[in-house]
Amino acid sequence: MTAGAAATADERLLRQGRARRLLGRPELGAVVGAAAVFVFFSVVAETFLQASSLSTVMYASSTIGIMAVPVALLMIGGEFDLSTGVMVTSSALVSSMFSYQMTANVWVGVGVSLLVTLAIGFFNGFMLTRTKLPSFIITLGTFLMLTGLNLGFTKLVSGTVSTKTIGDMEGFPSARAVFASHVTVGGVDLQVTILWWLGLVAVATWILLRTRVGNWIFAVGGNADAARAVGVPVNRTKIGLYMAVAFCAWISGQHLLMSYDVVQSGEGVGNEFLYIIAAVIGGCLMTGGYGSAIGSAVGAFIFGMTSKGIVYAQWNPDWFKFFLGAMLLLATLLNAWVRKRAEANS
Numbered sequence: 001m002t003a004g005a006a007a008t009a010d011e012r013l014l015r016q017g018r019a020r021r022l023l024g025r026p027e028l029g030a031v032v033g034a035a036a037v038f039v040f041f042s043v044v045a046e047t048f049l050q051a052s053s054l055s056t057v058m059y060a061s062s063t064i065g066i067m068a069v070p071v072a073l074l075m076i077g078g079e080f081d082l083s084t085g086v087m088v089t090s091s092a093l094v095s096s097m098f099s100y101q102m103t104a105n106v107w108v109g110v111g112v113s114l115l116v117t118l119a120i121g122f123f124n125g126f127m128l129t130r131t132k133l134p135s136f137i138i139t140l141g142t143f144l145m146l147t148g149l150n151l152g153f154t155k156l157v158s159g160t161v162s163t164k165t166i167g168d169m170e171g172f173p174s175a176r177a178v179f180a181s182h183v184t185v186g187g188v189d190l191q192v193t194i195l196w197w198l199g200l201v202a203v204a205t206w207i208l209l210r211t212r213v214g215n216w217i218f219a220v221g222g223n224a225d226a227a228r229a230v231g232v233p234v235n236r237t238k239i240g241l242y243m244a245v246a247f248c249a250w251i252s253g254q255h256l257l258m259s260y261d262v263v264q265s266g267e268g269v270g271n272e273f274l275y276i277i278a279a280v281i282g283g284c285l286m287t288g289g290y291g292s293a294i295g296s297a298v299g300a301f302i303f304g305m306t307s308k309g310i311v312y313a314q315w316n317p318d319w320f321k322f323f324l325g326a327m328l329l330l331a332t333l334l335n336a337w338v339r340k341r342a343e344a345n346s
Contacts, residue, residue, distance in 0.1 A: 026283030027295030029334035033281070033327065034298050034305070041309030048312045051188050058190065061304030062197035065297050066252050067271075068278035069200045070245040072296035073208070075279050077241045078221035078288025079135040081124060083142040084249060085271030090146050091117045091253025092263040093154060096163040099171075106171035114250050120146070121246025125239030147269060154265035167261035179251070180258035193255055197297070200248065204293035217241065221288030277324065278303055281331040302327055 041048045048054075067084055074081055094116045099109030120142065127138050151161065158164055166172055181192045208214035216237045219227035228234045257263055280286070281302055282295025306323050310316075
């Protein structure tokens, strides 16, 4: 074979390899779905493509996406967390009540909240690894306990189901600047949560694809016993994943508090399903071992486009959950088809 023929063969192999890698990407189905949703609402909603509308869509996406990132990593690791929605509220409540009751700088409450929230994440991971119970049961128990604590403790301390305002307390302006301010990018006003979201996606993607910890996460989700047999620290990996979920719940909780000054203790119930839906739409398998952080971001973006697109199209918002459920089913079917094609071509 001549050198020119060999080069031609190599180029053919390179193109085929790229196609296979693209087909095997877990977020491929979500990207196709996101493009379809974007085109759809661009046609049916006249204001959808306005800069202010897209900014609102991105903000709605970020409020789900911040939590969807660690939830996706946890699902890749083969586990679930049903306590995420109320954990966000718990984080905000601890920060608010500690600062108010202790008349401390708001940043003190923020720091205490971080420690408490990380402790909740550690508790979930520790209980899972020590008891060997399904994560569904462990985190369902945490969900119920936090729901009761949020309501009971708030009533005990403040006498109502909401916290007292901390908007006039020392440290609040700087805390709001970090967790709930607006930034201008290219002349467009954006919520800082969008930057938090994109930063978390970048870090999570780097961890999954470029670090040994990423290999551990995939291995643990694929087959925990086999991973343990080759030296993967399965327990530490799972505990770390739950603490990552807790860290992002802390970020979301502080955003909730700094946006409104007060927190309703009953908030957050049901949001855990939105985070899981975003991860699944983004390509994560319910069985673990497969998925990506970028896919979770695309799934959250679909959520944002759907929730706000319905409003811009002036439809009844009661249809939102119908569309979200349809998106979940279609994305799951498309992801399964993409994965089968990737396996058949590998």
